[in-house]
Amino acid sequence: MKIGIIIEREYLTRVKKRSFLLITFLAPIFFAALMFLPALLMTQAEKFDEKKTIAVVDESTMFIGKIDDTDFNTFIYVDYSIDNAKNLVKDGVYDGVLYIPATTLNVPTNAEIYSEKQIPMSVTSHIRSSMKNVVERQKMLASGIDPEIVKASATSINVQTIRMSEKDGEQKSFGEFEFILGLFLALVIYFVIFIFGSQVMRGVIEEKTNRIIEVIVSSVKPFELMMGKIIGIALVGLTQFLLWGVLTLALSGVASAFLPTQDVFSAGSVMNQPIAEMGVQPADTGALTEVFEVINSINFSDILWCFILYFIGGYFLYSAMFAAIGAAVDNETDTQQFVTPISLLLVIPMVSSSVIAAAPDSSFALWMSMIPFTSPVGMMLRIPFGVPIWQVVVSVAILFITFIVFTWLASKVYRTGILMYGKKVSWKEIFKWIKY
């Protein structure tokens, strides 16, 4: 089959290009950096942050020995007067001084911290919660309540929203995360369709302006050449995705080996620390585990398959149109009048992404994920929220039937256009070619 020879050339010439290699290897570094930079910065910040020593002048004497040292702060209880302590801070002996004035009537509820440098919020909240515990305990004891009973009776109430669906039984729903994931997938599919689709268009224009086209169409049918190009470039795209995936995972693996925090996906453990330090109640730290729960609840392999199906369908549909445009014009500057209206089709679901995500089961969202020109983006926006399988099947079927019809129409325009030079082509002219 000659189409195989064409696919091979289209594939190899692109894969061997320096720019392909560059993008293939740089992008995963970028992805990995995106994943790791926050974690890396945090751990680095800890390393460079020296331990701060804070002197405690406790005139109330209630808190002596009650504020625990943390990883970053040591608390030293001193007998100096507050003014002396302040001078010692100025001399650099201490990084700060915590002053708890004595109170006569009530339990102390005020404290002051003096320092030359800004004291991090995590320190003040640590102090606040430590003092709070001491005072509360004091008050309970004073009222004859056993603090242990109070502790035991503390209950955290967790309200979860659970959506009922026929498919997977009951599932927890988490709006924001799914919206972000959907938006990310939609953006990626939107860009890859345009990036690889316009590569098809440029390839066609290249052959036309090079005038190699006449030699080639005397050897193969224009349809074979067009399909060979489209398939070859699709394979370039899939190769790129595959390499990105593999390299990103590999880089993540390497990077996590160099980081003190053991594995990538527990990057949350890094984030856990400041949260704990801020004295947030244990019940609230559940927010983070919840995020991981969401991540676990999403079926990534289903999403991946959908992504690949919609990439292939959407790419073929749009690149067939792009190939026809490339054949119709004489140079790249003439493509705009045709590319703009076509790209608008894919922009519609993109700009209405928040509407779709706000009500992923609305009829608008349904239409956006069914109409073949918008469905690659429309469905990507909906898919993390869970889409009934029949909708995916119908939508993919419509998409693939449309791309077959459009490839056929495009090949008619292509066949006429590639051998036509020096003619300003209009939409009217293109429809005439379809009728030939």
Next chain:
Amino acid sequence: MNFLEINNVSKSYGSKKVLNDISIKVPQQSIYGLLGPNGAGKTTLIRILNQITMPDTGQVLLNGHPLTPNDIANIGYLPEERGLYKKMKVGEQAIYLAQLKGMSKKEADKRLRQWFVKFGIASWWDKKVEELSKGMQQKVQFIVTVIHEPKLLIFDEPFSGFDPINVNLLKNEILELRDKGATILFSTHNMSSVEELCDNIMLINKGEKILEGSVYDIKQRFKSHSYDVVYKPFDGSEETKLTVSSTNPNELIREILEKGELVSFNEILPSMNEIFINLVSSSNQ
């Protein structure tokens, strides 16, 4: 035996008739000139032979049978507007184009290297096309056209962009290909090369055939019965040169022999160029 026969082919684009009832017969192992001004329909006719476009009516017979998609491997086509992928290496590209004509990669590689040596361009194999001059690219294109040893070769303006030395090289190659058995269809505006190479020609204008035949016959048909005569008069004066029209050359020679010693006697035949210009301009009126 006619290797290529075109029978009553017509083609229209919209309301414009590009070819009107064109028929030609090209004998095996001959060079056939396809002549005509720009826009006469030559390229359309060639595209029909290459099955790039289909005729509205009429039939093309190759070696006695109607054209089939398999005949692509039997045809080599050098278009007038030709080019190569600029970023691709010369050798790789030549192999690719040969593969599209149905050759295996190995066979294409072997034969191409022989041709590259023959044309003295072996050192270009790994160069990118964009590094070559236009004339150099044309050489590569010529090789790619003939590499699969097609039985029918179609050359559209093969000499454009070549210097005289390479034109000569190409002419000899074309003649050699014919002698080896190829049938050649040759389209050009260069009338001197038509006279040199073509056995038969057809002249078309505005899609209509206006002249067909062997180069010799056509010249005979359009001759004006004029003769260039040079003789040395008996009275000892200088050699005399004159152009005489006569329908009876024997009588003319006899008259001259009475006046002096005949030095040379040549019939003036019209050049193909003159015939071309006269016919096209009269058919345009």
